[in-house]
Amino acid sequence: PDLASFVKDMPKLELHLHIEGTLEPEMKFRLAKRNNITLPEPDVEAIYKSYGAIHDLQSFLTIFYAGQDVLRQRQDFYDLCYAYLQRASRENVVYVEMSFDPQAHVARGVAFADVVNGLGRAQDDARRDFGIESALIMCFERERSEQSAMEMLHAALPFRNRIIGVGLDSNETNNPPIKFQDVFRKARAEGFRLTMHCDIDQLDTHEHIRQAIDVIKVDRIDHGGNVLERPDLVRRARAHDLTFTVCPVASGWLRKEHAQPVSVVRGMIDAGLKASINSDDPAYMHNNYTIGSTMQAVGDAHLTKADLIALSRNSIMGAWTSDPVRDRQI
Ligand code: ADE
Ligand code: ZN
Numbered sequence: 001p002d003l004a005s006f007v008k009d010m011p012k013l014e015l016h017l018h019i020e021g022t023l024e025p026e027m028k029f030r031l032a033k034r035n036n037i038t039l040p041e042p043d044v045e046a047i048y049k050s051y052g053a054i055h056d057l058q059s060f061l062t063i064f065y066a067g068q069d070v071l072r073q074r075q076d077f078y079d080l081c082y083a084y085l086q087r088a089s090r091e092n093v094v095y096v097e098m099s100f101d102p103q104a105h106v107a108r109g110v111a112f113a114d115v116v117n118g119l120g121r122a123q124d125d126a127r128r129d130f131g132i133e134s135a136l137i138m139c140f141e142r143e144r145s146e147q148s149a150m151e152m153l154h155a156a157l158p159f160r161n162r163i164i165g166v167g168l169d170s171n172e173t174n175n176p177p178i179k180f181q182d183v184f185r186k187a188r189a190e191g192f193r194l195t196m197h198c199d200i201d202q203l204d205t206h207e208h209i210r211q212a213i214d215v216i217k218v219d220r221i222d223h224g225g226n227v228l229e230r231p232d233l234v235r236r237a238r239a240h241d242l243t244f245t246v247c248p249v250a251s252g253w254l255r256k257e258h259a260q261p262v263s264v265v266r267g268m269i270d271a272g273l274k275a276s277i278n279s280d281d282p283a284y285m286h287n288n289y290t291i292g293s294t295m296q297a298v299g300d301a302h303l304t305k306a307d308l309i310a311l312s313r314n315s316i317m318g319a320w321t322s323d324p325v326r327d328r329q330i
Contacts, residue, residue, distance in 0.1 A: 006305055007296045013315040014088065014096040014278055014291055016222050016245035018139075018169070019119065020068050021281025022084040024288055031070040031079070039070075051284055057199055060254055061170060064284060065104055072110060077118025085126035085134060091292040096134040097320060099167055102152050103141050112155040120162050135321060137195065139167040140183065142175035149183045157190065164320045165193035167222065172202040177211040184216045193320045195220040198227075200251050200264070206230050213240055220245060220318055225264035227273070234271050243274045243318025249294045250280035262301035269307060276315040277308075 001009070025047035032039045041047045054060045071077060081098075088096060098119075105115050116136070123134045138156050140149035156163050166187045168180060177184075177196055184194055198209045198221050205226040212218045213236045224244045227233045237244075246265055268275035277298055279291045299308050 003299050003305070004296055007292055007299060007308065009092060010295075010308070010312060012091070012093045012291055012295070012312065013276075013319060014093055014098070015220070015243070015276055015315055015318060016247055016278035016280055017084075017096060017098045017291075018281050019081055019084060019098045019100050020071070021064065022087075022283050023067055023071075023080055024083075024283045027080065027083060028067055028070050031072075031076050035070060035072045035076070037070055037072075048287070054254065054284065056254055057202070058171060060281070060284065064281065067284075068104055069108065071105060072108070074114040074118035074121075077115055078122045081119045081122035082126055085122065085132050086130060088291070089126065089130035089132040091290055093291060094132060095319060095321060096132065097137055097164070098134060099137045099139045099169065101139050101141055101169065102155070103144055103148060106152075106155075112152075113159075116156075116159045116162060120159075123162075133321065135164045136162050137165045137167050138163050139169045140180060141170040142168050142179065142197075143171045146180055146183055149180055150186070153183055153187055153190070156192075160191065163192070165195060165219070167194075168196035169222070170197075172197065172199055172205075172208065174203070176204065176208055177216050181215060184218075188217075193220075194218045195222055195245070197222040198224045200225045200255070206233065209233050210236070213237060213242065218242070219320070223247065223251065225251070225267075228264065228267045228271060234273065237273055238271075241274070243276055243314055244268060245278045245318075246275050247278045247280035247294075248298050249289050250282075250285055253285035262298050262303065265298055265303065265311070269303075269310065274314040274318060275311060276318055277311050 025044045029044050041050055102112055102115055106112055126132050195218055196212050198205055198212055200223055209224055209227050212221055220243045222245045227237055248265060265275050277295050279294050282289050
């Protein structure tokens with residue numbers, strides 16, 4: 001088959017997907033109305049247009065957090081998650097490990113349980129309706145305090161059946177992994193798997209990657225492309241059998257390189273690292289791209305079908321799902 005139908009038919013996994021980053025302008029507009037919130041933009045078209053201001057991580061985060069303000073009730077989290085899983089299943093995604101950021105929601109008055117139960121009910125219904133499996137990763141916002149992260153970890157303990165791992169995201173500048181050393185140590189002890197963002201070209205990125213591997217002892221790294229500039233880190237990542245969840249379209253979008261940079265993926269394959277392809281925040285970039293269009297774009301940029309299969313295998317092997325789910329779905 002041609003590359004497009006090959007990618008379309010391939011069973012796919014998502015390991016790096018922020019559920020708040022799947023909030024499409026149409027739903028944002030609808031939820032704002034439902035919750036009596038006045039958006040700065042008068043219509044859906046204007047919301048799309050406002051995303052043109054995204055040019056780096058912080059400009060994205062500002063728009064991303066403002067957009068989340070419409071998520072106020074358990075039903076909003078349900079609607080968001082169900083709609084995403086429905087779209088994902090339509091393009092043959094069979095399994096998703098989706099991140100959520102509870103701190104911003106709790107800060108605006110949403111109960112932690114409403115966030116997790118809203119998402120969780122949608123996961124259950126999507127499994128029933130579309131056969132798609134999913135699990136949650138709770139991300140800490142790294143510009144907030146370690147104490148705040150620790151409070152979230154405690155809040156998550158009763159939801160261990162739904163939350164399989166913890167991550168670290170948001171603004172990386174001056175917020176190194178070791179700031180959260182105790183939280184991640186406790187999370188590990190409580191049975192959570194560990195990942196964290198080491199976004200492309202951030203300040204001190206090599207040191208952050210080193211800390212993630214050697215101090216925090218993560219199971220995966222989200223992005224992490226700068227590892228390729230340091231042979232010692234490449235060796236460490238290989239020794240730890242790390243999976244990198246790379247997001248070629250999103251990373252390109254944040255850097256205003258609207259062509260998809262394939263070099264990180266190619267470089268990781270050639271360096272013997274386990275790269276996987278993911279979509280990150282599809283509703284905010286490139287007019288709602290998908291994991292399928294991401295894989296196709298990466299494939300078009302001179303990756304072979306064999307490469308795409310190897311990348312998918314890395315997603316399967318890097319996933320944190322329990323064995324029964326793995327056996328049934330993959
Ligand atoms: N929060 C949501 N998406 C993110 C990303 N790509 N990097 C850092 N923090 C995020
Ligand atoms: Zn991310």
